[in-house]
Amino acid sequence: MTKEFLSFLLEDEEYAVPILDVREVRGWTPVRKVPNSPNYMQGVLEIRGEYIPIVDLRLRFGLSDAEINATTVVIVLNDQQRHPLGIIVDGVSEVYSLTNEQIKPSPHVSVDVDHRYVQGIVSVPNGHMVLINMQALFDTTELAQLSQTEESWA
Incomplete structure (x- = not known):
């Protein structure tokens, strides 16, 4: 059985998420800031009447801030409960069809890496490409609260 993954770049490294979790890929547009949010939370973006939390994935991974340019995109994902979440990435790469046999577990060589964020x-x-476990990466409860706070401001 094969599954498709959308790959994207962060600091010239390739990562991927399951394509079935991707709602859409959008060019960069400014977001509305949310006070007292975590540093990786850039704000919310209104898309067709829905407020979507936008996260700088570079900051979430402990990398430098995203430099917004012509290739910067926001990938809007759905979590398991179909709540949307946008991630800022340097650019999208391609779609891969992968079998379970091709996906290897992450090596446990460092205690500094939180391996629950890596699916394989x-x-x-x-x-090499890192498959991201998006459910473990984001506290969707916190992000949903932030987007609901923004809705109350509207």
Whole structure:
């Protein structure tokens, strides 16, 4: 059985999320800031009447801030409860069809890495790609509260 994954770039490294979790890919547009939010939370974006929390995935991974340019995009994802979440990435790469046999567990070589964020690693033509466990990465309860706070301001 194969599954499709949408790959994207962060600091020239390739990551991917299951394509069935992708709602849409959008070009960058400014977001509305939310007071007292975590540093990785950039704000919310209104898309067709719905407020979507937007997260800088670079900051969430402990990398430098995203530099917004022509290739910067927001990938809008759905969590398991179909709540939307937008992630800022440097650019999208391609769609991969992968079998379970191609997905290898992440190596546990460092105690500094929180492995619950990594679903697996896959060998691809340009090197390796990290499959992200999006459910573990984001506290969707916190993000939903932030988007509901924004709705109350509207």
